[in-house]
Amino acid sequence: MTFAQAVDAHDRYLRRRGMEGDARERILEHLGVEGRGEAEIESSRPRILLAARDFPQELTSSVLWLNDAGLDIRCVRLLPYRVGHDLVLDVTQVIPLPEAQDYTVRIRGREAEQDRRTYQDLDWTREEIERLASLITSPFNLRLLDICAERPGEWVSLSDVREAGSAEEQARWPQARFGAGALGGLTQRVRREFGRGNWPMEYEYVTGGDSRRYRFSRDVALWWSAARQASRTAAGDS
Known part of the structure; x- marks a missing residue:
């Protein structure tokens, strides 16, 4: 969360409860920052x-x-x-x-x-994306990466992924828990199979119902789409 996002979230909190005070000044005071400078939130x-x-x-x-x-x-x-x-x-x-x-x-x-x-954060190559596409079996992870590939450069939330599922899946996966275990499995896979610490998609923390959102770069989106199409073609031929 950035400092601006923290100010916005605290401002909404104050307004919902009818409380007085400037959200920015309250956060600066809490952090012990003097003046009206921009505070830096170190941890993500x-x-x-x-x-x-x-x-x-x-x-x-x-x-x-x-x-x-x-x-x-x-x-x-x-x-x-x-x-x-x-x-x-x-x-x-x-x-x-x-x-x-x-x-x-x-x-x-x-x-x-x-x-x-x-585990270092390294740039993904086309060959690694093709291999990853052949290894992932989790429906959630496949759906997340497919949506990211359809919308390169755009942020994709967990709500977007959940809403793309069937009514049965949505009922089975409450939003608060949706995808947590699958993403943990993806982390273990990229560490074990590729010796790296980063997913193929970027992510950022956000406020509100979704804790994080994700996106592909345009190159990775193209590679993933091609790899998935090749997998579907191979499955159809077999």
């Missing part, structure tokens, strides 16, 4: 904070699994108490546990550095 990795009175086991298990996969999700328990005429809020971080947080951050930093050394 989203951080998620979940706050509730209690967390069911299904949710905490999912959070722990996603944190192990590299996301940064925290669960904070909020318990209100009445003390005389005052209302007191007890705030406790339950995931990750405070005593384990520093250790977790250090381990994750070492793993990220190891990934950067092991």
Whole structure:
């Protein structure tokens, strides 16, 4: 997320709740940036904070699994108490546990550095795209890359991919979870088969219902379309 996107999202938040204040100034103050300069948001990795009175086991298990996969999700328990005429809020971080947080951050930093050394971001070649097209079996990944190829240079959201599916598929895949496992599988495939850390498509984080959107360069779009057509022709001949 860029600084401008953060300002826009916070401005919408303030207006929805009828709160006063300048979104830009509030964010600059929160970041500790003086003056009216442009703040730089260094990390492109989203951080998620979940706050509730209690967390069911299904949710905490999912959070722990996603944190192990590299996301940064925290669960904070909020318990209100009445003390005389005052209302007191007890705030406790339950995931990750405070005593384990520093250790977790250090381990994750070492793993990220190891990934950067092991898997580099490299330009894809036509031959690699042809090979990738022959290896992918996930309907979601094929649909995503096909749509990206149909719209080279344009951003494609997860909603675009979901809406291209059948009614049965849309009912089976709630938008919040749609494609997460398939994209994780694509990451593992490009690492294992091609020794690289980047997908053939670009991506960026966005605000709103879709967490990310994707696009092909024109060259990669042409290569992918040709490879898919060759695969369909070969399947028809057989």
